[in-house]
Amino acid sequence: MRFNLRELSLTVVFAVLYAVAVISLAPISFGVWQVRVADALLPLSIVFGTPCTVGLSLGCIIGNIYGGLGPIDVICGPIANFIACFAAHKIGRRNGVIARFLGSFTETIIISVIVGGYLSYLFNVPLELSMIGVLIGSIIAINAIGFPLEEIMRRVYIQYTKQGLSYRFKNKQKEGI
Secondary structure, three states: OOOOHHHHHHHHHHHHHHHHHHHHOHHHHOOOOOOOHHHHHHHHHHHHOHHHHHHHHHHHHHHHHHHOOOHHHHHHHHHHHHHHHHHHHHHHOOOOHHHHHHHHHHHHHHHHHHHHHHHHHHHOOOHHHHHHHHHHHHHHHHHHHHHHHHHHHHHHHHHHHHHHHHHHHHHHHHHOO
């Protein structure tokens, strides 16, 4: 997989945003009952694809190292993010708000199953309780916050790419700048 400079920059931006959100909101980002607000960035993988998927996975590594739950969290959390973002991108890239919502809902289920599964082991609580705790937080972060964010960013990104860079570049060339 090769990234151009734009894709590499997006990857770094998403990694930093995710890590900062996890670390700055650490009291609610870790535990069986968590609302990981940083997961609101996961649906953006539908718009930005692989750079977002990789960046959010790298950011999860950094955030989970800070969290102190150990190697299981540092390894399995980013894997969960990667799988969730990859699946959401594949499902949600089809046109239509329903496909995009299903993509973000898929992220919620994947995160709840994987993260809920290993948190059950780490905290020695029943699997169902752990999955429900992560599910509730994921619905809040991914679906209630992240999905509307994805829809807004989709509109902004589409407008920006249609007339943003190319429009500005053409006008500056005409002006002789």
